[in-house]
Amino acid sequence: xxxxxxxxxxxxxxxxxxxxxxxxxxxxxxxxxxxxxxxxxxxxxxxxxxxxxxxxxxxxxxxxxxxxxxxxxxxxxxxxxxxxxxxxxxxxxxxxxxxxxxxxxxxxxxxxxxxxxxxxxxxxxxxxxxxxxxxxxxxxxxxxxxxxxxxxxxxxxxxxxxxxxxxxxxxxxxxxxxxxxxxxxxxxxxxxxxxxxxxxxxxxxxxxxxxxxxxxxxxxxxxxxxxxxxxxxxxxxxxxxxxxxxxxxxxxxxxxxxxxxxxxxxxxxxxxxxxxxxxxxxxxxxxxxxxxxxxxxxxxxxxxxxxxxxxxxxxxxxxxxxxxxxxxxxxxxxxxxxxxxxxxxxxxxxxxxxxxxxxxxxxxxxxxxxxxxxxxxxxxxxxxxxxxxxxxxxxxxxxxxxxxxxxxxxxxxxxxxxxxxxxxxxxxxxxxxxxxxxxxxxxxxxxxxxxxxxxxxxxxxxxxxxxxxxxxxxxxxxxxxxxxxxxxxxxxxxxxx
Amino acid sequence: xxxxxxxxxxxxxxxxxxxxxxxxxxxxxxxxxxxxxxxxxxxxxxxxxxxxxxxxxxxxxxxxxxxxxxxxxxxxxxxxxxxxxxxxxxxxxxxxxxxxxxxxxxxxxxxxxxxxxxxxxxxxxxxxxxxxxxxxxxxxxxxxxxxxxxxxxxxxxxxxxxxxxxxxxxxxxxxxxxxxxxxxxxxxxxxxxxxxxxxxxxxxxxxxxxxxxxxxxxxxxxxxxxxxxxxxxxxxxxxxxxxxxxxxxxxxxxxxxxxxxxxxxxxxxxxxxxxxxxxxxxxxxxxxxxxxxxxxxxxxxxxxxxxxxxxxxxxxxxxxxxxxxxxxxxxxxxxxxxxxxxxxxxxxxxxxxxxxxxxxxxxxxxxxxxxxxxxxxxxxxxxxxxxxxxxxxxxxxxxxxxxxxxxxxxxxxxxxxxxxxxxxxxxxxxxxxxxxxxxxxxxxxxxxxxxxxxxxxxxxxxxxxxxxxxxxxxxxxxxxxxxxxxxxxxxxxxxxx
Numbered sequence: 001x002x003x004x005x006x007x008x009x010x011x012x013x014x015x016x017x018x019x020x021x022x023x024x025x026x027x028x029x030x031x032x033x034x035x036x037x038x039x040x041x042x043x044x045x046x047x048x049x050x051x052x053x054x055x056x057x058x059x060x061x062x063x064x065x066x067x068x069x070x071x072x073x074x075x076x077x078x079x080x081x082x083x084x085x086x087x088x089x090x091x092x093x094x095x096x097x098x099x100x101x102x103x104x105x106x107x108x109x110x111x112x113x114x115x116x117x118x119x120x121x122x123x124x125x126x127x128x129x130x131x132x133x134x135x136x137x138x139x140x141x142x143x144x145x146x147x148x149x150x151x152x153x154x155x156x157x158x159x160x161x162x163x164x165x166x167x168x169x170x171x172x173x174x175x176x177x178x179x180x181x182x183x184x185x186x187x188x189x190x191x192x193x194x195x196x197x198x199x200x201x202x203x204x205x206x207x208x209x210x211x212x213x214x215x216x217x218x219x220x221x222x223x224x225x226x227x228x229x230x231x232x233x234x235x236x237x238x239x240x241x242x243x244x245x246x247x248x249x250x251x252x253x254x255x256x257x258x259x260x261x262x263x264x265x266x267x268x269x270x271x272x273x274x275x276x277x278x279x280x281x282x283x284x285x286x287x288x289x290x291x292x293x294x295x296x297x298x299x300x301x302x303x304x305x306x307x308x309x310x311x312x313x314x315x316x317x318x319x320x321x322x323x324x325x326x327x328x329x330x331x332x333x334x335x336x337x338x339x340x341x342x343x344x345x346x347x348x349x350x351x352x353x354x355x356x357x358x359x360x361x362x363x364x365x366x367x368x369x370x371x372x373x374x375x376x377x378x379x380x381x382x383x384x385x386x387x388x389x390x391x392x393x394x395x396x397x398x399x400x401x402x403x404x405x406x407x408x409x410x411x412x413x414x415x416x417x418x419x420x421x422x423x424x425x426x427x428x429x430x431x432x433x434x435x436x437x438x439x440x441x442x443x444x445x446x447x448x449x450x451x452x453x454x455x456x457x458x459x460x461x462x463x464x465x466x467x468x469x470x471x472x473x474x475x476x477x478x479x480x481x482x483x484x485x486x487x488x489x490x491x492x493x494x495x496x497x
Numbered sequence: 498x499x500x501x502x503x504x505x506x507x508x509x510x511x512x513x514x515x516x517x518x519x520x521x522x523x524x525x526x527x528x529x530x531x532x533x534x535x536x537x538x539x540x541x542x543x544x545x546x547x548x549x550x551x552x553x554x555x556x557x558x559x560x561x562x563x564x565x566x567x568x569x570x571x572x573x574x575x576x577x578x579x580x581x582x583x584x585x586x587x588x589x590x591x592x593x594x595x596x597x598x599x600x601x602x603x604x605x606x607x608x609x610x611x612x613x614x615x616x617x618x619x620x621x622x623x624x625x626x627x628x629x630x631x632x633x634x635x636x637x638x639x640x641x642x643x644x645x646x647x648x649x650x651x652x653x654x655x656x657x658x659x660x661x662x663x664x665x666x667x668x669x670x671x672x673x674x675x676x677x678x679x680x681x682x683x684x685x686x687x688x689x690x691x692x693x694x695x696x697x698x699x700x701x702x703x704x705x706x707x708x709x710x711x712x713x714x715x716x717x718x719x720x721x722x723x724x725x726x727x728x729x730x731x732x733x734x735x736x737x738x739x740x741x742x743x744x745x746x747x748x749x750x751x752x753x754x755x756x757x758x759x760x761x762x763x764x765x766x767x768x769x770x771x772x773x774x775x776x777x778x779x780x781x782x783x784x785x786x787x788x789x790x791x792x793x794x795x796x797x798x799x800x801x802x803x804x805x806x807x808x809x810x811x812x813x814x815x816x817x818x819x820x821x822x823x824x825x826x827x828x829x830x831x832x833x834x835x836x837x838x839x840x841x842x843x844x845x846x847x848x849x850x851x852x853x854x855x856x857x858x859x860x861x862x863x864x865x866x867x868x869x870x871x872x873x874x875x876x877x878x879x880x881x882x883x884x885x886x887x888x889x890x891x892x893x894x895x896x897x898x899x900x901x902x903x904x905x906x907x908x909x910x911x912x913x914x915x916x917x918x919x920x921x922x923x924x925x926x927x928x929x930x931x932x933x934x935x936x937x938x939x940x941x942x943x944x945x946x947x948x949x950x951x952x953x954x955x956x957x958x959x960x961x962x963x964x965x966x967x968x969x970x971x972x973x974x975x976x977x978x979x980x981x982x983x984x985x986x987x988x989x990x991x992x993x994x
Contacts, residue, residue, distance in 0.1 A: 109848045176941075183935065188910075194699065199693070248719065293790035293792075294790070295790075296787040300786060349685070441680055444948070447949070
């Protein structure tokens with residue numbers, strides 16, 4: 001039930017008058033639908049779910065919530081993997097899937113304006129006749145919404161060359177948590193002064209809600225080469241990744257899948273012809289305008305991966321084979337469902353030079369905690385996805401999964417990396433934030449958030465841990481602090497008097 | 498003299514004890530040196546100039562200023578073109594040129610950490626032995642500092658392919674205006690949560706001072722082709738630019754110079770062999786890893802520019818000729834000094850599809866106001882630099898220059914562009930901000946600034962016009978407001994009761 005029930009009932013009545021009562025959902029089975037997103041370890045029912053039918057209805061709804069001081073969580077398709085679209089229970093969820101109109105496509109200036117509920121792949125479908133597409137391509141792109149992508153600053157395989165969501169958003173019309181509507185950035189040019197679009201993208205719904213999103217479109221590449229390279233060891237595959245990147249080449253995508261992933265994909269309807277005896281495979285895609293240029297780069301990649309021990313390199317013969325190679329990669333998360341009822345898709349970053357060692361370390365952590373880890377990830381930018389298979393009905397197994405996750409995070413940070421590359425902090429990573437940010441920096445993040453949302457009504461409790469370090473360790477009487485030690489950050493533990 | 502003299506004298510004594518009295522400058526001739534930057538229409542003497550010798554001295558100096566509530570302006574080499582490093586008179590200037598150490602170069606992870614006073618080109622010189630360079634290359638790169646680049650989010654010719662400063666900054670250690678030291682971002686990976694590095698870069702010194710800057714390094718390209726194409730009309734050259742960009746090719750750089758620029762360069766010691774009978778020339782550079790790939794792209798560019806009417810296309814035969822072509826381009830601003838005692842280097846952006854028309858319009862504005870405009874600019878990203886030659890000793894001419902500038906800004910905004918691409922808002926553009934942002938958005942910028950600097954001590958009066966619209970028109974009883982009109986912004990004028 002909603003917090004502050006009488007006030008809340010009044011607010012919901014007012015909102016029902018705005019959006020229509022059928023778009024205010026409160027039945028337990030309905031609330032259950034919105035109690036989770038793609039993070040299997042988080043499950044809390046909202047107090048109510050509102051599905052506004054237009055930008056105007058959304059803004060008026062936010063104004064009612066603001067007036068009554070009721071916290072809310074904006075939600076797209078619920079495909080997020082960090083629990084960012086799930087509250088801590090009792091909030092109002094604003095589900096934006098009905099705001100799904102593409103408002104404008106401007107092929108000459110290569111931009112489009114969409115409502116937040118537009119599904120990612122729909123925009124590329126709509127712009128394809130103009131020879132353009134929307135480049136960020138999360139694996140969930142057939143379901144996830146561009147509004148959710150903006151909230152989490154989503155990535156995808158082709159973000160290696162083209163950049164993550166923040167590189168593609170030009171202008172945002174947003175509604176702040178107090179109901180005020182505001183335009184950030186500029187569709188017509190680069191940002192200047194404080195980059196409010198940049199700070200809004202990736203703020204995980206804690207700064208307000210994007211009501212209209214103007215994005216860059218990118219020309220469809222005229223020439224493409226997609227290579228599949230297979231390796232007898234994960235270490236060789238990692239070293240090949242480092243070798244390609246060190247050469248200065250920027251492939252459109254450079255993905256790695258380990259044996260577990262290859263095998264579940266090949267056992268599934270998404271079988272892509274990956275060699276099932278490989279310890280790891282790489283998918284390397286080169287694209288560009290001039291056919292001869294792309295062919296020359298592909299030849300250079302083939303030379304490099306063979307020099308690093310690739311057993312075989314196969315180029316997709318045609319668009320159909322290319323689509324098949326990619327479908328296997330993008331559906332790997334689904335295929336991993338063959339191994340267990342639940343899958344925790346982890347997300348972390350390491351410097352690319354640390355890839356060979358960190359994959360060994362992840363393997364050791366899996367063995368230590370007795371969990372199954374499968375790796376399918378954006379190797380080209382050092383963005384790991386160590387996926388842990390488990391059964392959420394077994395509480396002891398859940399504990400082992402959470403401990404293994406924490407160990408992986410700590411290992412990545414120790415290797416000079418960070419706790420998320422593209423899935424966001426959400427509720428899953430909030431307690432890891434003090435691993436990489438000191439209390440002052442976290443306070444600065446919170447201060448900026450409060451410039452947009454003084455009452456902290458929008459997705460409360462996300463991104464910045466309110467009790468910072470104390471919350472992290474959970475040890476009473478002890479504080480863990482991150483301090484600067486020369487050029488590095490170091491963790492210290494303080495026992496309080 | 499400093500505002501609030503007694504307090505200020507006390508503060509300067511305390512600062513002299515920190516930095517040494519020879520690094521506190523107050524003699525009129527010394528202050529005069531810091532009364533301008535690269536914007537010729539702004540000249541105001543600071544109250545005092547402090548030149549701290551280390552990060553520690555800088556932080557302690559800021560603490561003294563904060564304690565006494567004394568406003569300050571941080572300054573690098575003073576090459577900025579928007580008056581961003583010049584106060585409104587009486588502030589303390591913190592000149593950071595002594596903080597010029599490269600603290601760390603990490604070739605394996607392709608990053609470097611520098612102090613803010615490191616000269617841009619010095620970093621690339623230091624990293625060249627590792628096959629790496631710092632990509633953002635403002636024309637002033639032999640003088641400007643990386644701290645100043647961070648403040649203004651500086652660009653440069655090669656930012657077309659490689660991105661402006663904000664794409665290259667990984668982590669910032671900053672001192673906030675209250676003296677607190679803070680780390681923003683992460684050297685080890687991508688940003689997540691609110692992107693505090695992104696919002697700090699380009700905040701023009703109004704959020705605090707970067708004390709240590711960790712940047713990305715980019716591999717030196719192994720293969721380069723530099724083409725010079727010449728045209729009988731500016732319109733054809735502009736259409737060629739649009740044609741190259743429309744093809745999907747991303748040259749490393751795509752620069753245009755008009756006849757005025759070509760001629761002054763050819764008359765100077767930087768003569769580069771540009772054809773002096775051309776109405777405009779383009780410099781197009783392609784770079785990459787595979788020689789054959791770059792050659793194929795260069796051939797495609799040549800085909801495209803010829804199809805758009807290029808009279809001739811010449812490829813630099815060797816590194817020496819390439820350097821000469823670039824030197825002419827980068828020294829064009831200096832060479833324009835041949836035309837007049839002063840030069841206003843303007844900066845605006847239009848959608849690339851609007852380039853042909855806007856250059857006609859700029860020509861018409863020059864004729865209308867009787868000023869000489871020379872164009873040398875980053876055509877590939879639609880970033881104009883219409884440079885106005887004038888004599889600052891003639892007040893009537895200065896007025897004409899300012900009116901022509903305003904007309905150019907309005908034309909660019911009307912064409913769907915913005916008021917600055919890379920030089921920042923500074924003091925020159927602050928009154929144009931309401932042309933592109935409505936009062937609520939400006940208020941949001943100010944709110945974010947106040948999260949970092951509640952007392953507004955850091956570079957006061959920059960970026961966000963405090964009286965917003967009222968300041969813009971200067972019409973008493975009238976307000977100009979920018980409103981949304983469907984997908985576009987429109988200006989309206991309101992007469993207040």
